[in-house]
Amino acid sequence: MNITQIILVVVFIVVTIIGYLLINHVPSLLHTPLMSGMNALSGITVLGALISTALAITTDIAVLGYIFGGLAIICAMINVVGGFGVTDRMLLMIAKKKHEGDEK
Numbered sequence: 774m775n776i777t778q779i780i781l782v783v784v785f786i787v788v789t790i791i792g793y794l795l796i797n798h799v800p801s802l803l804h805t806p807l808m809s810g811m812n813a814l815s816g817i818t819v820l821g822a823l824i825s826t827a828l829a830i831t832t833d834i835a836v837l838g839y840i841f842g843g844l845a846i847i848c849a850m851i852n853v854v855g856g857f858g859v860t861d862r863m864l865l866m867i868a869k870k871k872h873e874g875d876e877k
Contacts, residue, residue: 812856818849 774782799807822845829838 808856808860812853812860815849815853815856819846819853822846822849 796807822842826839826842826846829835829842
């Protein structure tokens with residue numbers, strides 16, 4: 774491992790710990806808006822996976838890069854689609870509660 778890879782691993786570990794601590798201290802009322810925002814940011818993961826897969830041709834083990842890149846694209850898209858599906862269901866539940874409140 775060269776120094777750049779070590780720095781990237783350390784940054785990844787630090788960001789993971791900070792992210793966990795931040796999300797752990799968020800009140801439950803704010804989880805839905807936070808999740809909706811993160812679904813939009815998950816599109817960046819898809820873009821990164823696409824770029825990584827496209828650049829896999831420049832490596833010696835291109836087939837392995839294509840396999841992992843394809844898996845990354847599939848996992849990122851599952852995350853995006855599933856997140857928006859859950860957000861949609863939550864918004865439908867909120868809309869039903871508002872309509873039930875109007876009828877009473």
